Amino acid sequence: MGELLRIGFSLNLDNDAARETLTRAESWCSGHGVEAWSSSADDADGIRAACPGTDLICVLGGDGTFLRTARAIGDSEVPALGVNLGRVGFLAKVETADLERTLDQVVADQYSIEERFRISATVIRADGSSETHACLNEVVVTRGSRVRMIQVEVEVSGSHLATYVADGVVVATPTGSTAYSFSAGGAVLDPRLRNVIITPVAGYLSPLHSVVAGERHEVRLTLRESHEGAIISIDGQTDLPMRSGERVEVRALPIPLRLLEPEGSTPFYELLRTKASLLPY
Template identity: 30%
Template sequence: MERVVGLWLNKSKPEAQTLALQIEPWFKARGWDVLTEWEDIVERRAQFLISLGGDGTLLQAAREGASFGIPVLGVNFGRLGFLCEIEREEIFSTLEKILRQEFKIQERLMLNAIIKRVGKDDLSQMVLNDIVFSRESNDGVITLQVNLSGEPSVSYPADGLIISTPTGSTAYSLSAFGPIISPNVQAILLTPLAAHSLSARPMVVSDHEEIQILLANGEQCLVTFDGRHSVKICAGDTVVIKTASIKAQLIRVGSRSFPQVVREKLRDRWHE
């Protein structure tokens, strides 16, 4: 079998490009081919991807890799880096471990959203982090009706609503005071943005639920998928959200537990 690795890098970071130039000869000296074009990576069936950037870069790589069963190693060039497995200084010692098969694959839940708009074709989007509903800047408060598996559940009069995976619980949802959920928990998180009701609280629901979101009050709102693609919905439109049939695959080589990662990234020193 061919030994092929793919590189997925944030080209806006010069240090990521510099490291990519160092990684290529390192692999070639060990008999591996290094690819950077996605079409070639898929065609040649790369054994894994190396993401050079931050969590946003890793999100992109993991989403694309999930469709082809390609696991991803995240190298952090960003700030917090909840998702990335290693820092840039650890890259070559980590790669040695991977080539010795000293790693594990961690699967991460993903969500699939179908946007059903009146008079238009349905749209489908898959996310690893979150789906964000937000009002337009000049509009007033919107109300989003949430149905769980066809049954009305809660209304959120708010500036918006975040539907996130456990992976996404440490992203935008965290800044909106949503709870942090371990990636080992199979659940979906609903976090309102600036709720205008004391009863509008975050909810954690089963990953088996089908979530329907309807714009119950307001003319339109923006729906954004993993912070990269946005669609406007209007009154009468529905967004149906379910657990995706595939999962993202992240390469884990260290012994850091999830609580340890949380402590490190949030700089919590109460235990010392």
């Protein structure tokens, strides 16, 4: 990274704990001659515009705040550091109480960079129009508000895998494998891998429960049948309507998200065990 000259802080401005943490962070920056800027995690354009010349973005919040910030960071390759203010916080490397000590470690070059695989989701509409979204966690095709299952055909690089009759189908990255895919019974992948995991949600009589595909494969989800359409969810942050016959094409993105990991951070598998113990079951 070189010399630490400019840090951005992304947060939920409605969260009192996040604002208090920001005050502490700004005080540290002032005392160390580091320029600081802050933004709401919802202000993607503002974060995107501030990325050039920024050495590090600290995300003050839970996984939702982190995912919104990650989408704004995009292809800029600015490292991100998650400071946990949520309950589970799989994306956070630092607890709030350790913020200043961690920033001291960054100045002393006591950290590593972990690259997290990202994917793109291209939605192909019935009229041939399309739109593409970047994802860190997952793409989900799911039923709408009515409790009626949908039929989703899944193809991997042109080969038919299955047509699921289910509440939905999740295509998750290794980072996202601890989220919705996991809750649907999918396996947890090592976050440093470059694969996707395809998992049906409440699949009916499905012999294929969860399948892993490599980064070179394109995964295509086509909505074959639904009573009132379906929803495409991007990282749980953006929901798009979907009609029968429309599809989502999921591909690897070449530029990863770069996560800063301070020396002494809890190893992933220990973090997984610790965080899982906080879940309400």
